[in-house]
Amino acid sequence: EAGVAQSPRYKIIEKRQSVAFWCNPISGHATLYWYQQILGQGPKLLIQFQNNGVVDDSQLPKDRFSAERLKGVDSTLKIQPAKLEDSAVYLCASSPIAGGGGEQYFGPGTRLTVT
Amino acid sequence: SQKIEQNSEALNIQEGKTATLTCNYTNYSPAYLQWYRQDPGRGPVFLLLIRENEKEKRKERLKVTFDTTLKQSLFHITASQPADSATYLCALAAYGGATNKLIFGTGTLLAVQP
Secondary structure, eight states: OOOOEEEOSEEEEOTTOOEEEEEEOOTTOOEEEEEEEOTTSOOEEEEEEETTEEEEOTTSOTTTEEEEEGGGSOEEEEESSOOGGGOEEEEEEEESSTTSOSOOEEOOOEEEEEO | OOEEEEOOSOEEEETTSOEEEEEEEESOOOSEEEEEEEOTTSOOEEEEEEETTOSEEEETTEEEEEETTTTEEEEEESSOOGGGOEEEEEEEEEEETTEEEEEEOOOEEEEEEO
């Protein structure tokens, strides 16, 4: 079974620029998550989708971050404009269980550096 | 305020010994707790899940305990090997509106010396 795919793996941008990350979850997984992991910290949930609907985006900085899940499969996370404090690894995860319960399967992440 | 605490300092042990990692939490009433392993440059990998009504869970060399009175989970690796060296994350399932969401601790770095 193929795992969660993410691209790009690395991205370097200047502050105030925009950036987009892509995620392809495991086939058939209803729930998709985006996390932000700052160096030395655990992952922090940004947004959770069930199929193509948003279930939880309470910690998403909506003035600059946006996310969508097209047709309940792939997802993109966008930052516009980026700030220095957005430098982090952005992890996508998926789960076969609706409602967010159970184990999550993570992709390799995208390491974003904002200069 | 709500808090999840894991040992911030690295845990160094000798090969063959049992590694014990601690996860303490305050102001949560989690329905379940999970442990993940994370290697450098990779996403976390699920290891074990334990529910609030379970005291202990085992999987091969891994054992997790969950004490809701002490608000603590212990994660044990028996007969540790250098390949077990990684960061271990605990995560609580907290009810967040419509669904459960995972709240992660900061992780503990385990280094197993040969």
